[in-house]
Each structure stands twice: as C-alpha cells, then as structure tokens.
Amino acid sequence: MEIDWRSIEEKWKEKWLREKVFEVDPQRGKPKVFITFPFPYVNGRLHVGHGFSAVRLDVYARFKRMQGYNVLFPFAWHWTGEPIVGAAERIMKGDEKLIRSLKTIDKIPEEEIKRFTDPVYMASYYMNENRKTVIDIGLSVDWRREFHTSSYHSAFSRFVTWQFNRLKKMGYIVRGTHPVVWCPHCQSPTGDHDRLEGEGVSPEVYVLVKFRCGDTYLPAATFRPETIFGATNLWINPEAMYVEAVVNGEKWIISELAALKLKEQLKKVEVLRKFEGRELLGLYCRAPITDRELPILPANFVDPDNGTGIVFSVPAHAPYDWLALRDLMIDPQPLKKYGLDPKVIEGLKPISIIKVEGFGDYPALELVNKLNIKNQLDAKADEATKIIYKKEYHMGVMKENCLNYSNLKVSEAKEKVFEDMKSVGLADQMYELPEKVVCRCTTRCIVKILTDQWFLKYSDPKWKSKTRKLVSKIKIHPEEARNYFFEVIDWLRDWACARRTGLGTPLPWDPSWIVETLSDSTIYMAFYIIAKYVNKGQLRPENLTEEFFDYVFLGEGTLEHASNVSDLKPELLEEIRREFLYWYPVDLRGSGKDLVPNHLTFFLFHHTAIFPEELWPQGITVNGIVMVEGEKMSKSKGNFVTLNDAIASYGADAVRCTLMIAAEGMDDPNWRFDACRDMRDKLNQVFKLINDIMALPGSSAKGSLERWLVSRLQRRIRAITEALESMKNRTALEIALFELWNDIRWYLRRTQKPCKEVLLEVAKTWVRLLAPFAPFMCEELWSMLGGEGFVCKAPWPLPDVSKIDYTAEASELLIEQVMEDLREVMRATGKTPSTAHIYVASKWKWEVYLKALEASSPKEVIKVAHQVARDLQVKDSRVIQRIAKEASSVGGEQREIKLKAGIVDEYEVLTSAKEFLERELKFEVKVWKEEAAYDPKDRRFNAIPYRPALYLE
C-alpha cells in the first residue's frame, strides 16, 4: 500500500484554513489557553531548530484544544534589527559567500536575490516564504492575528512607542555610558555577526600603571597590577611608533594607536610628537609604590596594537618577560644594536613575590623550562601565561616583600594595589580587546565608550525583585530552568536599548535612535489581540493613541476619553478591552534555552513593569538546541537543515515526530536524517495497521485478552496525558507511538481471532493520542475511521478507571513470565523439549504470597510469609523463602496489579493459553495442578504464584 503523504498534508492543511479551525475568539465561560512562540527573525528560512521549539508548543496547543480549551496560538515576524540591513548591503557589494548560501541553503532564485538589496523586500520575502513553512509543518495558528515589527508596520510601531514612553515615565529607561566594540571606519558598534574575525570577543579592562620618567609618564598596560613588586624593567617595541601626548593634562608616552584608542575612551588626548620606540631605550623610569628605578629595554613581543605598547616586566611570574630577558642574555645583539650597554641587564634578577602551590619561587622560569618554550615569539608562551595567571589569581598569596600587601590573596591584592595607585594618580584604566577583532569592512576594531546611550534599567533592585517574584510563582518546564532564570535576574545589568542603525521603531523622544531589537519584543503578545482588529481594518494606526493602549491594556483613563482621543466607537474599545482580558495573561511561552539570558527574562521583566500582577505570564517552557548529526548547526558549516527541505524529504508528520522524540527537558535534540526516515516508515506502518484493522472481518467475541488490551490502553492514556501536561513530549510520544503499539502487537500475537470492535475502539483512541504529534496522518485516519469532524477538535481521551482489569493484566503477566522461564530453561540446558509440563501453585501458596505482597518491607515480607505459613500449618520453609523473595521483588505497577487481582486461576489462564504457547514455542504444553499426576522428576512442589514449576522432557 502506497501512502501519498503529500496529498494528505495538502488536503488537511487546506481544510484547516478554509474551515478556520484555529481561528478563535473569546467565548464566554470557555476556559482559554494562550500560547506564544517568539517570532522568528526574517533574515533566512526557518530551520529545524525553529521547528523543534515551535512544534513543542503546537503539540501542547493541539492537546489543550482537544481537551476542550479555547486555544489561541498566534504567529508574527520579527523585522527589527541590523542583520537584514547588513545582508542587503553585502548583497549590494556582491558578497559571494552570502549569495552562495542564499542560493544553496535557502534556495532563493537568482532574480529574487537581486531584489534583496532592499532590506524591506528581503524581510517580506522571507516572511511570506516562512509563513508557508509554518503552515506546512502544521502549526495550528490563528493567522488573523499575524503582524510584523518595525516602522514598516505603523500600528506595531505605535505600540512600541506607547511602551517606551511608559517605561521612561516609570524611570526604567536611563542614559549612561558604555564600552562597545567599535569599527572606526563604519563609525558604529560591531556586533558578533558583523565580524570577520574575533567572534565572541568583548572589551576587557587593562590597568595602566604609570611609570614616571622626568615630567612624563609611561603607562604600562597590565591585567596584573599586583606584580608591580616584581617589576625589573619596562619593555617597549623599538620598531613601533610611539607618541608623546598630553592626556587629560599629563604628559604620556604611549603607542600611536593607543592614543587613538584613548581618545575614543573619553580621554582628552593631544599628540605632541611622534617617534620610534628605540628613542626610549636606555632611559630609566620610576615605578609607583616601590619607587624602584627601572631601565627601559627592547622586546619584540610587545605589540603596539595592544594596550599602550608599554609593558612592565615581571620575569619571575610572567613567561613573556622572562623569555624576553633570557633572549637578551643569550644574545645581547639587540642591546648593542640600539646602543645599549649589555651590562644593563646584568643586575636584572627575577624577583619572586607570589607563593603558589605547585610552583617554586619562579613559576615563569619553571613553566618555560617545562614546556620547553624557545623564545618570546614562541606561541606556547601564551599558554604558559594563561596557566600561571589562572593559578596565581585563584590560589596565589603575596609574599613578605610586598609591603602592606603581604599575605593577601592575589585576587585581593590586585584590587587593592590598583585602588591605592589610582588614589595617588599613578594608575588609570583603558578598555582593550583581548583578541583581534576585524569588522566585516576589514577594519580592525577598537573599544569605544559610547556616551548618552539609552539603557533599560534592569539593574534596578525593585524591578529585579518584582521579576523574581514572578519567577517564583510562574510554571516552568522543565523545573531545572527556574534556577537559571533566578541567576539571570541577579546577573543582568542595564541593557542598551537603542541603536543608530537597522530596522525598527524610532525612540519616541529621540528619533535619531531606533529601539533595539530585543527591547521592542517583550510584551508584544498583547499586540496579537490588537492585530486582529488592525488586520480587519477596524483599527487604523492613527487610532492607536497612548490613551487607546492605556485603556485597552491597563484599564486606565475613561472609556469616553479614550474613545474621543482615539476616534473609535466606545463599543469597539470595550470589545477590544474585553478580548484582551479574555486572552491575557499569556499561559505559555516557550523557546530554546539560548533565550533565557535575554529575551525570555526581558519578557518577564517588562510584564512586571507594565502589567498588573494578574496579567503576568503564567508559564514558560525552555528546550534544548537542535544539533545536526551531533554537531551544532550553522550555515557556514554547511549542516544547516531548513524545515522546507526536511518536510519535502520526509513529510511534516515525520519531521514533527522525529523532533519530538529526539529530546525533552533542556537536553539538546539531535537531528539525524536516518532517524527521520525511520520515523516516516513507522508512521507508514501505523497507517497500514489501522487500515488492516478496518479490513478485519466482523467482530469476534470479547474475552480476557480484549479486556487486557482495553485496560492497558487506559494506563497509556493516563501516562500520555500526564506527560503532555508537563511538556514532556518525548515521553508522551514514546508511549503513544511505541508502548501503545507494542500492546496492540502483543494482542494480535496472542489471539487468532482479533476482535474488530475492540480494535476499532483502540484505534480511534490511538489516533486521538497521536493527533498532536502527527496531525495530518491522524486527520486522515480519523476520517477513515468515521470520526466526527476534525481530529484536532475531537475530545481528548479520558482514562476510564472502570475499564482497568487487574485480573486480565495479571493473567498476561503470568503468561509472559511462563514463556520467559521456559526459554530460560531451554537456554540453560541448550535443549529443545518435546513437551513442557507446567504445574501451577496450590492455593495455600497464594495465600502466603498475597499476604507477603501486602507487607511494606522485605523484612516484613519474610515475617508475614512465615506467619501465614504457620497459620496454615505448612512447613516447607524453602518454598516459603522463595515466595517471600518473589513477593519482595515486585514493585510499582506490577505490585498494584497483582494485589488487586488477588488469586489468579493459573490453571485456567494457562490452559486457555496452551495453544498460544505451543504456537510460539513449537512444543507441546501440558498444564497440571500442583496436586496433579504426571511428574517424574518431582518438580511440581517448586511451583509458586506467577512462577509455575516446570518440567521439560
């Protein structure tokens, strides 16, 4: 049987749209669930990562819808930000790498790519394409509420404007300064994805230690000011260009580039003259605190592009310094070259100032020897530096020769030395990039301190504590994520919320800024309610005044006033207000864990700022990040899997199920193409199996086996429902697909005459249980099974406790156990018998067994077993021990079944399963009562409940 999945998908997605199944409005008295997915950014196609997070929510939405809730699952698009504009520019410039990836990964036709030079075109193109994909993957979206962000959607822009005005009034938006990675050519901050080199690099603070040389200072840049006690000399690069400059009124000597950098870092810099570093050689300068006089020496490891181009030398603890010194000792040629007397280094001895476990007095020397580092240009020097830095920072203690810093921990001394030097004007700071960062435009980036930047004041203690309150009561799946949110709240500083470039909404009070992309997307779920009216044409952007939003969202101001100012009928305003109050608060928002430290936490912050507590979000779910064949997915790696391609290859249901079974909780799901193919084949089988059931001849009688199947089904329903409630979709699908299927398999294997009536009942339930995961297939099957309406609206199965049949379940446990034991014996003996004799236990053994089962602990079990045996005046203590052992090894579900089933008529059960056992095992089976006749090897007395005695001959 060939199944045409494509046409099944086409058919149902079209029907869902035509019959508006997912379009929902408030319904009085009907409980609602409002589920939202963070709108995707429209600079590319949706990938399986989007699919994973979104399908998880869709499964929940479909589940809740079937449970009878009024479920709203809307969708929108994020246009705000810089990457689209950046991409458009790069296409304009003919960036081949980008164009190639658009062609091969996103499959964009050539003529369309040309139009991508217009960022707005590009955004709307991807929006339209991705909307199709969202429909294809089967998300149950109410499209009447769709919108996108940025000033190209003026209704949305008005909403952002309202929000920002409110936040500002509340004092949550403030001005400040901030260091950023900056491209001097583009004159703008260089974000991570705008870089050719230096991904993930962010500004770090160097301490500038000012060495005095006459009326001039030489500020050496360092992360380790505390090592000033071990300083023996200064290093400069003789070939590099330096300047003499007036910096904030003092005369400094620094590298040429450092002068430029300091200028960008709010220092007043006036360059007096430029000269080569060699000029400084032979001079002496005076160290702060120690007041030692130190020579200035040449070293070519000194990078004029890093820091100030001046380094102070601590050979005892800094590998580079030791190497540079050693290089000069081995070969004094450079000294001579610059006219220095080689004797100048004779007096320079490493000064040990830190004691640290695992090293002697001179860690730098030791490590240089150990790693066999050749000279100051050896790459291993970097590694050595890191090792010592780490070790000394965390475990080091300042030695006695460090004045009043002696015996301090290195980490403490570092702070204190800096503070003390600073207080006497002998230290300063500068920001620097720990690694080279290159802008897309190929310019090397520096650190700039931006002034007059706008910030969202997430550092505000009251705001933080409000948000903590929200986190402490919101539902979070999985629970482990809660701590993560608390940590993020503590850690969060002020957030620069405005940018100069990119798409977005202008800052209302200063339109030269644009509201930054994460900042315009924190409470937009409320806008889904407005969007419906905007899309219908009932609201025009001009109507969306501050008063409108105040009234609709917050109930502030009077209806009359809002109506007048907004030029809207009061009835409409009231309707919208009612609709908002119906859907709000958000019941569930979910995404990958990568959004926890930013978007999801911002979402919580802003809700607490703007909305009253009863409208705060009710639930959050966080999931892992999709890997592809075990690796992180990225366009540059070429392992990028778009949803489009996946659906085209395997079908939407297979993609959904593959993703859902791949992981739950915060674990990262791994996308494997083989797994998806397997899943598609499995869905084929399910489809065929249900077809086979429908093709069965009329019903045969119902017996214990049918009761068993129906009983198992009730347990499955219960387990699946529980799993879905807590977003454990993997567990839910695993049970719904595999465990339930295995039950049906067992049933079909056990019976020669399957009962159609029961199987159809099971199938109809099964299809509903699978519907949230494989909605297309399930619609098709549901209609084939004669189900009423859409399966996505069909009632979710409820477990029927009255259908749980303990006796039937216990009987099957017995049969499985007997089969297992028979096989075990065959395995041990290595023989296949012609006849197996099975002896079932006497009634008194059952009495002992059941009493023992009721006991709480193993100790108790043994006591009880013996007690009962005494009462029954039985003496066979070996058998009683075995009964006790058997009873104590039963737990969980089996225990419940066995207790509730009571005494099982094993003779009857096994006799009626005789044919089945013979069919399966291929030898004759004879069932006897323990009291019975044929027993040449005296085995029958070994029988205990659920473990009949066996004799194979």
Next chain:
RNA sequence: GCGGGGGUGGCCGAGUCAGGUCAAAGGCGCAGGGCUUAGGACCCUGUGGCGUAGGCCUGCGUGGGUUCAAAUCCCACCCCCCGCACCA
C-alpha cells in the same frame, strides 16, 4: 573564572527529586530464525559474563561513606556541553 546543565549497556536515551519494580523502559544498531521472487518491509529470538532448570557473578564518570538494600542519599574528585550582553 562565574553561572546553568550533564556523565547510564555498541549508540540514542528513560530511571535519580519520594532508595528495593533495575541487567536496567523505549528506540536504533548488530546477530540468528521465520515470512518472502526480493526486501533498507514485517514477525519472533538474542544482544555484560557464566550456567545441562527458571539461577549466579560483574555493572550506571572515579574514590570513599550511609543502609538489610544505592544508578538513585551523603562527601571528595575527574571529565563533557552551553551562556557570559548591545546581539538575533
């Protein structure tokens, strides 16, 4: 470094909060058998080791400990992944 999450059998992955149901669910892979013209389809069996009677031994990152009993509880250690900001 700080913070978050983890280490389970050939692989993926349950189980850990509430210790005994655990040689450890389920899936994949592999091996054998069946079915079949064929099968990357389907069904059955096996898949830590040992075993001529349903059992025994070893096992859940490492090392200790608590307990009648530990994958699960406690302590110490080792290792892996992710995040650390102006960015979607």
